[in-house]
Amino acid sequence: MATPQQLQLLAPLSGVLMALDQVPDPVFAGRIIGDGLCIDPTSSTLCAPLAGVVSDVQASGHALTITSDAGVQVLMHIGLDTVNLAGEGFTRRVETGQRVEAGQALIDFDADYIALHARSLLTLMLVVSGEPFASLVGSTGLVEVGQPVLDVVVGAAVGEHPAPMPGDAVFSQPINLPNSNGLHARPAAVFAQAAKAFSATIHLHKLQAQANGKSLVAIMALQTAHGDSVQVSAEGEDAEAAVAALTRLLNEGCGEAVTAPAPVEANAAEMPNILRGVCASPGSALGQVMQVIEASLTVNEFGAEPPIELEALSQALIEADMALQHLRDTASGQAQAEIFKAHQELLADPSLLDQARALIDAGNSAAFAWKTSTDATAAMFRSLGNALLAERAADLDDVGQRVLKLILGVHEQTLELPDDTILIADQLTPSQTAGLDTRKVLGFATVGGGATSHVAILARACGLPAICGMPLQMLGLGNGTRVLLDADKGELQLHPDAESIDQLRTRHERQRQRHQQELAQASEAACTRDGQHIEVTANVASQGETAQAMELGASGVGLLRSEFLYLGRQQAPSQDEQVATYSAIARTIGPAHNLVVRTLDVGGDKPLAYVPMDSETNPFLGLRGIRLCLERPQLLREQFRAILACCELTRLHIMLPMVTNLAELRLARQILEEEARVVGIRHMPKLGIMIEVPAAALMADVLAPHVDFFSIGTNDLTQYTLAMDRDHPRLASQADSFHPSVLRLIAMTVKAAHAHRKWVGVCGAMASERLAVPLLLGLDVDELSVSVPLIPAIKSAVREVNLADCRIIAEQVSNLESAADVRAALQQFHGAKVDASPVMEN
Amino acid sequence: MFDKLQQAFWKALTPDLVPDEVKAVAEPIAGLSAEIVAALGGVDNLKSQQPLALTRVRVTLHDAACVDRQALSMAGVSGVMCLEGGVLHLITGLRA
Numbered sequence: 001m002a003t004p005q006q007l008q009l010l011a012p013l014s015g016v017l018m019a020l021d022q023v024p025d026p027v028f029a030g031r032i033i034g035d036g037l038c039i040d041p042t043s044s045t046l047c048a049p050l051a052g053v054v055s056d057v058q059a060s061g062h063a064l065t066i067t068s069d070a071g072v073q074v075l076m077h078i079g080l081d082t083v084n085l086a087g088e089g090f091t092r093r094v095e096t097g098q099r100v101e102a103g104q105a106l107i108d109f110d111a112d113y114i115a116l117h118a119r120s121l122l123t124l125m126l127v128v129s130g131e132p133f134a135s136l137v138g139s140t141g142l143v144e145v146g147q148p149v150l151d152v153v154v155g156a157a158v159g160e161h162p163a164p165m166p167g168d169a170v171f172s173q174p175i176n177l178p179n180s181n182g183l184h185a186r187p188a189a190v191f192a193q194a195a196k197a198f199s200a201t202i203h204l205h206k207l208q209a210q211a212n213g214k215s216l217v218a219i220m221a222l223q224t225a226h227g228d229s230v231q232v233s234a235e236g237e238d239a240e241a242a243v244a245a246l247t248r249l250l251n252e253g254c255g256e257a258v259t260a261p262a263p264v265e266a267n268a269a270e271m272p273n274i275l276r277g278v279c280a281s282p283g284s285a286l287g288q289v290m291q292v293i294e295a296s297l298t299v300n301e302f303g304a305e306p307p308i309e310l311e312a313l314s315q316a317l318i319e320a321d322m323a324l325q326h327l328r329d330t331a332s333g334q335a336q337a338e339i340f341k342a343h344q345e346l347l348a349d350p351s352l353l354d355q356a357r358a359l360i361d362a363g364n365s366a367a368f369a370w371k372t373s374t375d376a377t378a379a380m381f382r383s384l385g386n387a388l389l390a391e392r393a394a395d396l397d398d399v400g401q402r403v404l405k406l407i408l409g410v411h412e413q414t415l416e417l418p419d420d421t422i423l424i425a426d427q428l429t430p431s432q433t434a435g436l437d438t439r440k441v442l443g444f445a446t447v448g449g450g451a452t453s454h455v456a457i458l459a460r461a462c463g464l465p466a467i468c469g470m471p472l473q474m475l476g477l478g479n480g481t482r483v484l485l486d487a488d489k490g491e492l493q494l495h496p497d498a499e500s501i502d503q504l505r506t507r508h509e510r511q512r513q514r515h516q517q518e519l520a521q522a523s524e525a526a527c528t529r530d531g532q533h534i535e536v537t538a539n540v541a542s543q544g545e546t547a548q549a550m551e552l553g554a555s556g557v558g559l560l561r562s563e564f565l566y567l568g569r570q571q572a573p574s575q576d577e578q579v580a581t582y583s584a585i586a587r588t589i590g591p592a593h594n595l596v597v598r599t600l601d602v603g604g605d606k607p608l609a610y611v612p613m614d615s616e617t618n619p620f621l622g623l624r625g626i627r628l629c630l631e632r633p634q635l636l637r638e639q640f641r642a643i644l645a646c647c648e649l650t651r652l653h654i655m656l657p658m659v660t661n662l663a664e665l666r667l668a669r670q671i672l673e674e675e676a677r678v679v680g681i682r683h684m685p686k687l688g689i690m691i692e693v694p695a696a697a698l699m700a701d702v703l704a705p706h707v708d709f710f711s712i713g714t715n716d717l718t719q720y721t722l723a724m725d726r727d728h729p730r731l732a733s734q735a736d737s738f739h740p741s742v743l744r745l746i747a748m749t750v751k752a753a754h755a756h757r758k759w760v761g762v763c764g765a766m767a768s769e770r771l772a773v774p775l776l777l778g779l780d781v782d783e784l785s786v787s788v789p790l791i792p793a794i795k796s797a798v799r800e801v802n803l804a805d806c807r808i809i810a811e812q813v814s815n816l817e818s819a820a821d822v823r824a825a826l827q828q829f830h831g832a833k834v835d836a837s838p839v840m841e842n
Numbered sequence: 843m844f845d846k847l848q849q850a851f852w853k854a855l856t857p858d859l860v861p862d863e864v865k866a867v868a869e870p871i872a873g874l875s876a877e878i879v880a881a882l883g884g885v886d887n888l889k890s891q892q893p894l895a896l897t898r899v900r901v902t903l904h905d906a907a908c909v910d911r912q913a914l915s916m917a918g919v920s921g922v923m924c925l926e927g928g929v930l931h932l933i934t935g936l937r938a
Contacts, residue, residue, distance in 0.1 A: 016921040016933050024896060024936065040897050040933050042923040080896075112925050115895040122897065142921065614892060 007068065009050055009133075009150040010102055011143040012076055012125055014043040019139035020124075025080050025186075027255070028124055033075060033189040033216055036126035036150070037135070041078075043145050046107040048100045049074055049125060056221040057107075058083070061090030063185055064106055065128070065217045070154045073129035073217055075185070078109055080120040083184040086380040089113040096221070103146050116615055127152060128216055169203075169235040172247040178258035180382070182224035185216070187254035192216045194249055200236030202246065213246070226379075275474050275492040277445065280456035282488050283465030285442035286496065286504055287420040289481040292432055297401075297408055303365025313356060313366040316406035321347055323402070327431075343399045352377060367407045374400030394448070398429035417441065422485050422492075424474055438462050443485040445470050445492050467492065518792035522553035526798040528777065528806070535783040536795045537594065539763055543581065546588045549788045553795060556593030556651070558711065558785025559763040560585060562600055562639065570609050572635065578642030586646035595650045596711065596761075596785070597643050598690065599636060599668075601625045601657040611635065620719070625658025625690075630667055640675040644685065652685035655711055659689040659696055665706055690763075692716035697745035700752035710753050711785065714764025718742050736819035737766040743779065743814045743822070750780045761785055771826050773797040778810025805829075874899060877917035878932070883908030889928070897936055903928045 018038045023029045028038070052068035062082040065075045078090070091108040094100055114121055127133060133152040137143055179187050195202045195213040202213030206228055211218035213232065224230060230250065234242040252258070303309040324340045324347070331337040346352070355373035360366060374396055381393035405411075417440040425432070427448040444459055444466040459466035465487035474492065477483075484496035484504060493500065526536045537558030538549030546557060565573045565581060573581075582597065589595045602608055603616075603624030611632060616622035629636040643654055656668050669687055676684055691697050692713035700710065714737040719725060721742055724735035746762070753760045761783035766772045768786040770793060776784060777798065786794045809829045813822045879885055882903060889902040903909070906928045914922055914932070921933035 018897075018936075022936065040921060042921045042931075042933070044923075111923060111931065112900070112929055115898055115900060115931060118895070120896040614890070 005070070005154045007050060007070065007072055007152040007154045008136075008148040009074065009125070009127075009152060010047070011039065011137075011145055011147045011149045012046050012049045012106075013039050013041040013123055014143060014145045015039040015041040015123070016142055017137065017140050018122060023080075023122060023124070024120070027186045027189055028077075028080075028126075031126075032193050033077075033124075033185065034126035034128040034130065035133070036074075036124060037137075037139070039123050039125070039143060041111065041121055041123050044109050044111045045105050045145075046076055046078060046109070046123070047145055048102055048104045048106055049076070049149075051100065051102045054094050054096055054098045054100060054106075056217050057092055057094065057096050058184065058220065059223055060085065060087040060181075060184075061092045061107055061109075062087075063220070064092075064094075065220070066100065067129075067217075068154075071129060072127065072131055072152055072154055075124070075126045075128045075217065076106070077124040077126070077185055078107065078121070079114050079118050080122055082114060082118045083181045085114065085118055086181075086376050088380060089117070125149075169233045170239040170243045172232040172243045174229045174231055175247060175250045177224055177226060177228050177230060177250065178253050179256050180226050180258070181379075182226055182228060183219055183222065183254065185220060187256050188219040189216050190255040191246065191249060192219060195242070195246060198234065198236075198238050198242035198245075200234040200239040200242045202242055203233045205231040205233060225375075273494050275445075275470055275494070277467040277470040277490050277492070279466075279487045279490045280444075280446075280468045281459035281464060281466040283443070283463070284484070284486040284488060284504060284507070285420075285422065285465055286482075286484050286501055287422040287442040288418065289424050289477045289479055289483055290417060290421045291475065291477065291479055292423055292425040292428060297367075297404055297410060299367045299371055299404070299408070300365050301368045302363055303360065303368070306360050306363070309360045309364075309366040309369070310357065312407055313360065313370060313403075316366070316370075316403050317347055319406050320399070320403045339395070343395060343402075346396055346399045347403070367404055370403055370407065371400065374403075394427055394429065398431050401429070402431055418480075422483050424477060426475060438464070443487065445474060445485060447472055447474065514796075515793070518796045521796060521799075522792040524553070524795075526555075526795040528798060528801055528803045530802050530804060532777070532803040534777060534798050535594075535761070536791060536798065537596075537761070537783060537785045538788050538791060539768075539785050540585075540788065543584045543588060545788055546585050549791060550588060552788060552791040554593075554788075554791050556589055557585070557595050558761050558783055559655075560595065560597045562597055563602055566600060566602065566608055572608075572610050572638070575638060575642055578639065579645040582643055583646045583649060586649035586652070589650045591650055593651060594653055595646075596653040596655050596688070596763075598655045598657055599626070599639055599643075600629055603628060620725075626656045626664050626668060627658060627660075629656075630664060633671060636668065637671055637675060640672050641679060644676060644679050644681055647681055647683065647685055653688060653709065654685050655688045655690060655709075657690045657713070658693060658716075659703070660693045661695070662699070662703060662706060665689060665703065669706075688758075690716075691745075691749050691760075692720070692764075694721050694745060697749045700749040701755065704752045704756040704758055707758060709759045709761065710749055711761040711763045711783075712746055712749060712781075714742065714746075714762060714766035717745060717764065721745060734819070736823075737764065738772070738775075738819040738822040738826075740814055740816055740818070740822060743775070743810075746776075746781070747779050747810075747814060754780065759783060768794065770794065770797045771823065771830065774801045774806040774829060775810050775813065775822075775826060777801065777803055778806030778808070780807075874901075875917060878914065878919060881910045881913035881917050881919075882930075883910075893937065895931075897933055899932045899934055901930050901932060903930060906930065 018040055020031065020038055021029055023038050027033060048066055050066060050068050052066040054064060055067040056065040060083055062079060063075065063077045065073055067073045089110040093105050093107060100106065111121060131152050131154060133150045135150055137149050143149060177183065183191065192214050203210045204213045204219055204222065206222050206224055209222055211222045232243050232246045321344055324344045328337045328340040331340060352373050356369040359369035359372055378393040378396045381396065417437055419440050421441050422443045422445060423441055425446050428444060428446055441464065443464050446468045447470050448468065456466060456468065465485055467485065467487050467490050470492065482495055484493040484500055486493065526534045535555050537556045538554040539559040540546045540549055540557050541561040541564040549557065565578060586595055603619050603622055613623065623631060646652060654672065656665065659665055672687060686708035688707045688709035688711060689696065689703065690713045691700065691710050696703060697717065718737040718739065719735055722735055722739060724731040750760045759782040762776055762781050763785035767776065767784040768790045773794060784794055813825050816822050816825060874891060879888065882888055882901060883905065887904050887908050889904055891899055891901045893899050906924060911922060919932045919934055923931040925931065
């Protein structure tokens, strides 16, 4: 052993010191990676604390290791959980293998971006090679970049490298890494720590590359990503035990929460007879399984001369754009056409192209460059913790794959479908579904996706049943397996028996007959058997939908979602455009019916390009709806003015979303009155509010005297009351508006409104459910505003019931304990009071 | 006129607001002590403030030149990071 020497480490940043124990991250605080210090930075360039060779820079630029000639390894990690930023906000100024001087600039970072998007900026400098050190600065106070901070005793390292034992190495099965960012610093540290407990020599293998399993830096240098296949090998006495323990650790995510713990295994013996998921589009169907599997593509990292590769990329982009244009032109519906239009826009995204071009200039192949840049961007979308953006990551993957195939010359093969297909897939991409013969497809079941996913949109547009959030096991089903897809129940039944099949057929036949009858009676009034008239109106978001609704027998519009005028554009709509749109809709409805216009309802989850907003940790509890409009009163003022222009054309109602306090209502009314004076309106339109925040329902008696009407938004009211996200894959099925707590809030709202002679509508999804009709009528709701295609069905449901019966059942179910109990009781009521009697009334 | 009303209304909505006894320059803002606000050039110099990144408060100022570093330090701000566009990060330590 050499004589111990001193090595001074310099502060890599200026900033405020924090004791390592205080760092709110168990891996760093527990010194699992190594001991050192933590700085809360006030400068934004990370500088080398010592001279040496850069032994690893993470591709995402947030962490870097330097090894000195004497073997001292120092890891610097900028911020906490910054790996999720996928490189955004970091600029690397050095490469792996480069020699650097002490004090040399290593990484520039955008402190403001990181502060706004990551958990913390707290930066760690850790001696990972394990030498003891003395601190020169204590653990609190300020440090300046370049100031000596630690005295490391070189040559006294505790870590030793035993010579590998002769003998055969034991290898694990391949393991697909479940960690969403691969083995970055923290999981790598947990792995290395566990590996050190064994005396065997341990290696981690990824393709041809291998790393010492006990070295954090070596593992990080493998640059693994989510889904990468790795193997553990061990050589020595306890090799078997080591491989078993480390395999389990990798599968479990090395201390990180991971979603897909086990690899997919097609194990028919363990497959239960019924697989459960979440309904994405209602209905049911009997058919046979067809698995949709995306072929994996081989991509070479290095390419020909950059000009040749660049040409290949632009050629593929042009072809992809043409193919998308064709898909758009031949799309079966508006929704699909919109999706392909969005894909074309993604293709033209300058940041994607810039990244890809830079990689090509660095000698990479076109395929590799394109894949890397789309993968990185998709990973960033996913890491932002926003369901909508995560869905867009799926779109980006799809476009990425399309272009990649064109570069590689792989031909898109259209799937040959047998009749009566139930499509099964991990995720279905728009491209996969575009070429499908929907006449042969009866339904979809996917592992990924949510209510806003592409499959859900497509399935609803085609009127096909679909379920998502299915267990991974489903991917093990053999093609041709007979299955019964019951999306209403969220179930996929395998090998259904004759009885279930018969039931399904009878149900379909009955549904078809009922649907025809409903359509025939659509224009008749919706009156209960005992003569109570109920307004059934429509939820719409365009003039086309309004016209369709009126044709299907709607008595007006109960919810016009005015967002459609604002979303997906670079500037606010002009006054003239707004006036023209509102007027056209008002004319379609006419003076005999209500038009309820909801003012702009957006928030941090779907920001508008021209209404810059600070990013919010929880947009659903942030500046949404009326809160945003009162922050930007000009927007509201302009909208009021445009709406007021159609005052004479219809029975105009204006509705404010997300009202929580009376003060909000008062402020909005004041603005409305000011605008009405400017325009010179004689008859003020009615002003009402959405009841979608529990506070508003609880305060309904205070709010009622100040409004003309209430409309209950059951979707948001439910998610805020139950504290469950309705798009959450695991909670969605429980976030049910039939929960007695929600029913009580509805009852409370109606009672307060009627005491002041104000009417109450329900415009949430609940109103469009047949099962809810007796319940809502029983709670004395005056108006049901439903989605356009369901208007005839809901009107017919109203005609089937007695208001007196409804009141009794509503009273009873409000005292039950869960949403499931309420649904069961209503099913029973339906069976007893509705099905038993003929439906041919009125 | 409207802005004032709106401001008053938002203040009423913020539950952890310190009651505004003194209508002085150093009026306390949610999360920032009166001393810190004063050191930042008073409430009128403060465009926005947002606690973030566990240890920081991000403030946007109309004029970053009005900042009294000494006073900030006295007020318990252990570090200050000046960024573009009048944005300042005040390092105030881990929030409970």
